[in-house]
Amino acid sequence: MFKSGFLHARFTSLGLLLLLSGLLAACGGDNPTATPPPVPTPAPAASATTSSNGSKDNSAEIIVTLTEFSIAPKVINANAGHLKFKLVNAGQIPHNFGVMVNGTNKKSPNINSGDTAIFELDLTSGTYDTICDLPTHKDQGMFGTIVVK
Numbered sequence: 001m002f003k004s005g006f007l008h009a010r011f012t013s014l015g016l017l018l019l020l021s022g023l024l025a026a027c028g029g030d031n032p033t034a035t036p037p038p039v040p041t042p043a044p045a046a047s048a049t050t051s052s053n054g055s056k057d058n059s060a061e062i063i064v065t066l067t068e069f070s071i072a073p074k075v076i077n078a079n080a081g082h083l084k085f086k087l088v089n090a091g092q093i094p095h096n097f098g099v100m101v102n103g104t105n106k107k108s109p110n111i112n113s114g115d116t117a118i119f120e121l122d123l124t125s126g127t128y129d130t131i132c133d134l135p136t137h138k139d140q141g142m143f144g145t146i147v148v149k
Helices: 004-027
Strands: 061-067 070-072 075-078 081-089 098-101 104-107 116-123 126-131 143-148
Touching: 061 075, 098 116
Parallel strands: 061 081, 075 143
Antiparallel strands: 061 070, 081 116, 098 104, 098 126, 126 143
């Protein structure tokens, strides 16, 4: 026959193991019902808003986000005429937004981290390069294109 102390210790150990198993099961591991974090999607090419008759309305602001080291969207589509850009610096350092027009950089002032600015200019049909002209920013990826029809 077993001694009562041995049985007591054995049942106590078994009880602790069951308790720990239950706690571990409740606290973690792979939970198939958990919602996975959202996956970011790349920004589509921006364009002026389209009216109900299919023509583009350049009165809308075109939102451009500046970060280290990109301009998003990379390609902006718009109709010829007056364009209004809302520039958002979502980066940690200052940036600007420039459009190369006939070899001249028409650019915004520098925009500090977290700030926004409005930048307006008139463009005729064509393809224009966009850049941040602060030192090394273009070389690190801060460039894009505006396609004007």
